Amino acid sequence: MTSEEPIEERLENLGRAIGSGESIVDDVMGRIEVSSVAEYERRKKSKAELIERRFIMSRFTKLAAAAVIIIAVMLLINFLDKSAPSAYAIEQTIEAFKNVRFLHLVRRDEIGQVEDERWIELGLHGRQVKYRQDTPPAFLAVEDGKTTAVYHKDKNTVVLWSNREKQYQWVGDLGVFLENLRQDGKIIEENADYQGQVAHRVLWPMMNAECYVDTETKLPIAVGSTELSYEQPPFGTFEITIPEGFAVVDKRPGAAATDEPDWLNDLQVADKYFHQARYALVSGDYEKAAELFEYVVEKHPRRNWALFWLGKTYYELGEYDLAIEKLSKVLDMMGSQPYGHYARGLAYAQKGLEDEAKQDFEEALPWMIRALREPMGAAMFEYADDPRLREGRYRPTEEQILARMINRLRLATGQDFGYDSDASTEENENAIAGWEEWYETGGEIKFTPDAELLPVPEASEEAEK
């Protein structure tokens, strides 16, 4: 094979080389068969052992049998009670959270491996008191209430900060999120199925995700792709320890001054730049934003939002190849995110890569269409477009979110069903129904950069802080 050969021929040659050798179909199916049989036998055995143990352990078999019958009746009553539709109200979840002291959050990848694990201890009024985040392989942070320890595993160094100065969080102020659930949350389906378990399916707008609520405890067991539980953490979870061979850099007030390594200084500069870069992006200074975001992602390669906004900045600069590159990286890191697909779809469309653009828009469309009925569910599109939300300096209203979503839809698809913020409710209802029908019937998607856009209502004084 040489570089002069046509690419199709080279691919065919490569295909032949890869395809040589025996097929593995039988081996794979054999292994699946064996593992399935082993699993079946294991379950059968453990069930049999359980029954056997029950009878061997009790010397009063008749009494035990009576007990078993009573338990069975109780279980049946319990089952019938659970299988009947329960009248669930979101308020019950808010109430249940009042008794929560610990949160355990786990996010897994497509094959079930833990990508991110967090423990949170809550204090009065739901405030975070202690925290631990383990995002393998590189990131670990532990907060014991006074000190935040950041473990830089690649540098064999632990940096200690005052907890007042540096704090990590899951969703920020949980109270604000619960208030959002109370006000804008919607029950989508009661007694739904969540991985074989009965749970209520609820839309939690600020989470930009659906969550599943346990029918008994009324607490969420999953929010989007994050699993939630509320058990006490293992001993030492919030304890700061220094692994053997690790250096310590103490940045707490009053600590003896030490020489800081250059890389730590770079990281701190990057944090400062991240803040400045977001404001440069919002104020339209794209050259500066690009320069600053580039520095941030160089120092913090896994800072997904910095990478996302860098992609957006390149889009604004008309550097579509770079925008696609950065946004593709983000989608790889964060998994499929509707706002990420939308942003990359625009960049593909500007490049004239219609198929790629269409594929991305199709990923985003279900969420965009749903947002027409549940605007608060599109909060992440807003966040993606306006980093000021990160600091809570700006809070869009439903009308603003809706207008911007209509504009995104017009831009990406070229469709316009006559939605107008000045039109009557009935006319706008017809417009939304038009979008829904268009989507459900697989309507045409045509990027329309000169689409007529709706004016976005002004932010109220209350919303703009």
Add this chain to the structure above:
Amino acid sequence: MQSDAELVKACLNGEREAFAELVKRYEHPVRAVALDVLRDYHSAADVSQDAFVRSYKNLPELRKADAFGPWLMKITRRCALDAAQRGLRETALDSATNVTAESKDGQLDEYKQRLLGAVVKLPEGEKQVVMLRYFGGHSVKDVAEIVGRSVGTVTKQLSRAHRRLRNLLKESER
């Protein structure tokens, strides 16, 4: 020809033959991904098996049935990286003796390895159709049915992929 999505749904309904069909369909693309990481036929063959078994066990976790191909590729890559870390080659040489090697030491020649490296860098959609077409040996029509897209779309994707591959190879040959 049944689409991936149809086969995945059949698997989830307990039809194990449907999974055998998916293995047949993707065994060479999967081997290619493993080969790109491990650069060794024997290890790649072992890892391919692991990837299929793991995907079978995790099939209920797959959120979108039509995304089976790209999902399987990710699993394969993960399995291959794990194997590379474990230094699988030592054991693989003993266990997989029937795998035909392209060359004596079970590795691709430099040109092919470079081309393979370029293929795995393609965007997901293009990578899937290239692998099914050239490594899986499927016709364009079959590829379209497998991925649930039109023949026109697949043809366009292939032609874009060809162009992209030419550029990637040019860059790597500089």
